[in-house]
Amino acid sequence: MAKAMQPQKLYFSQAMQTEKYKNLINNTLGDPVRAARFAANITSAVAVNPTLQECDAGTILAGALLGESLLLQPSPQLGQFYLVPFKSKAKRDRQGNVIEPACLKAQFVLGYKGYIQLALRTGQYKRLNVLEIKSGELGSWDPFEERFHEMHFIEDFEKRAAMPTVGYIAHFEYINGFEKTLYWTADQMMSHADKYSPAFSAAAYKKLLNGEIPQEDMWKYSSFWYRDFDSMAKKTMLRQLISKWGIMTVEMTTAYERDGRVMVPNSADDGLLPETPDFADAGQNGLGEQNPPKIERTAKTMDLPEPEADEVKAAVDLAAL
Numbered sequence: 093m094a095k096a097m098q099p100q101k102l103y104f105s106q107a108m109q110t111e112k113y114k115n116l117i118n119n120t121l122g123d124p125v126r127a128a129r130f131a132a133n134i135t136s137a138v139a140v141n142p143t144l145q146e147c148d149a150g151t152i153l154a155g156a157l158l159g160e161s162l163l164l165q166p167s168p169q170l171g172q173f174y175l176v177p178f179k180s181k182a183k184r185d186r187q188g189n190v191i192e193p194a195c196l197k198a199q200f201v202l203g204y205k206g207y208i209q210l211a212l213r214t215g216q217y218k219r220l221n222v223l224e225i226k227s228g229e230l231g232s233w234d235p236f237e238e239r240f241h242e243m244h245f246i247e248d249f250e251k252r253a254a255m256p257t258v259g260y261i262a263h264f265e266y267i268n269g270f271e272k273t274l275y276w277t278a279d280q281m282m283s284h285a286d287k288y289s290p291a292f293s294a295a296a297y298k299k300l301l302n303g304e305i306p307q308e309d310m311w312k313y314s315s316f317w318y319r320d321f322d323s324m325a326k327k328t329m330l331r332q333l334i335s336k337w338g339i340m341t342v343e344m345t346t347a348y349e350r351d352g353r354v355m356v357p358n359s360a361d362d363g364l365l366p367e368t369p370d371f372a373d374a375g376q377n378g379l380g381e382q383n384p385p386k387i388e389r390t391a392k393t394m395d396l397p398e399p400e401a402d403e404v405k406a407a408v409d410l411a412a413l
Contacts, residue, residue, distance in 0.1 A: 102149060103145070103149075104135065104138045104139075104145060104149045104152060104153075105135050105138075105139065107149035107150075107153075108131055108134075108135050108149075108153070112357070113149075113150075113153060113357075114131075116153065116154075116157070116357050117130060117131055117153070117157065120157045120160075120161060121157070121160065121161070130156075130157075130160055134152075134153070134156045137166070138152060143177050143196075144175065144177060144198065146177065146196045147177045147195075147196040147197055147198040148195055148196065148197050148198070150356055150357050151197040151198040151199075151354050151355060151356055152175060152198045153357070154200075154355035154356050154357050155175050155198050155199065155200035155354075155355045156175065157355075158200050158346075158350060158355050159172075159173045159200065161343075162206075162210065162343055162346070162347055164202075164206050164209060164210075170203075170205060171203040171204070171205040171206070171323070172202070172203050172205050172206035172209060173200065173201060173202050173203055173206050174201045174203065174316075175198045175199070175200065175201075176198065176199045176201055176316075177196045177197070177198055177199075178196070178197060178199060179194065179195075179196060180192075180194060180195055180196070180197045180354075181194055182194040197354045198354070199352060199353065199354050200350060200351070200352070200353060200354070200355050201316070201351060201352055202327070202347050202351040202352075203323070203327065204222065204323060204324075204326040204327035204330055206347065207327060207330040207331065207334065207344075207347075208220060208222075208330065210341070210343060210344045210347055211264075211330075211334055211338065211339075211344065213341070213343075214339050214341055214344075215267075216266050216267055216268075216339050217264055217265070217266060217267070218265045218266060218267045219263070219264060219265040219271075220263070220264045220265075221262070221263055221264075222260070222261065222262040222263075222326045222329050222330055222333075223260070223261060223326070224257045224259070224260050224322050224325070224326070225257065225258055225259040225260065225261055225275075226246055226252055226255040226256065226257060226258065227255050227256045227257075227258050228244070228246070228255065229243060229244055229245055229246060229258075230242075230243060230258060230259065231243060231244070233259075233275050235275070238272065238273040238274075238275075239273075240261075240275075256278075257278050257322065258277065258278050259275060259276060259277045259278055259280075259281075260275070260276050260278070260281055260322075260325050260326065260328075260329050261273065261274070261275045261329070262274045262326075262329035262330055262332070262333040263333075264333065264334070264337075264338060272333060272337040272338075274329060274332055274333045276325075276328075276329065281325045281328065282294050282297075284328060285317050285321075285324070285325075285328075289315070289317050289324075291315035291317065292315050292317040292318065296313065296318075297317070297318060297321070300313055300318060331348065335348060
């Protein structure tokens with residue numbers, strides 16, 4: 093008896109030629125010239141990224157379009173946003189029938205520099221900064237007055253980089269004089285990441301730093317929290333500070349709510365929507381977001397390669413952050 097033919101997977105370049113995707117791009121961007129430029133550049137970028145090519149085409153396009161609508165660059169060197177593949181488990185109905193097979197999907201992840209770009213566009217900031225605090229630099233911190241006492245920054249750059257991080261600080265000042273400062277200890281940040289990031293474990297990170305992870309298991313630690321803890325910590329600080337005390341424009345609110353989500357095309361109106369989580373009892377992570385379960389990462393976290401032209405401005409680790 094002949095085996096049933098499996099539907100052939102549509103390559104991203106082929107999917108981009110369908111009327112559905114053409115309409116999605118045109119309706120989202122509006123300008124035909126901008127739409128054509130975006131389509132050409134995102135197709136070229138995916139073509140040189142083997143792992144990203146394996147992702148569901150709709151999630152790649154929707155994530156890239158979200159970034160384009162936010163006027164953010166996808167270049168890993170700029171660190172404004174990333175598209176990151178992860179393995180999505182099969183979805184089943186109540187009878188146990190598979191309604192969506194397991195597959196790779198691309199997540200939209202905003203970098204901390206993306207948050208800075210969105211904040212600066214408001215034109216309200218006189219000063220905005222975030223950085224790590226090294227051992228020996230901090231005398232004391234007054235959380236009520238939001239002031240450091242006896243703060244002494246290490247001036248030698250190389251010496252400072254080699255010192256252990258003891259905390260993180262984020263600060264802004266508006267043109268009208270209003271200012272806010274937030275400080276977290278390194279232990280606070282580690283606890284936050286361990287609790288809210290689905291792809292991170294504090295215990296595993298400690299083993300990683302101590303060189304206790306076998307080389308064959310290193311692929312499991314591709315999360316941005318493992319790869320660049322300080323950058324993710326800075327992102328967390330900016331999210332906490334700006335979302336609670338800063339001006340939240342429409343585009344910043346959109347980026348905030350969709351950060352770390354899989355974007356999918358909305359067939360109803362050719363728009364973009366965050367994918368509905370496939371877990372019914374997800375709690376809230378304290379940031380107004382759903383706290384997803386720990387997920388299985390791909391063997392290699394892939395940043396979207398820098399496109400050949402600057403015109404692609406597209407805004408991963410499920411950063412809880």
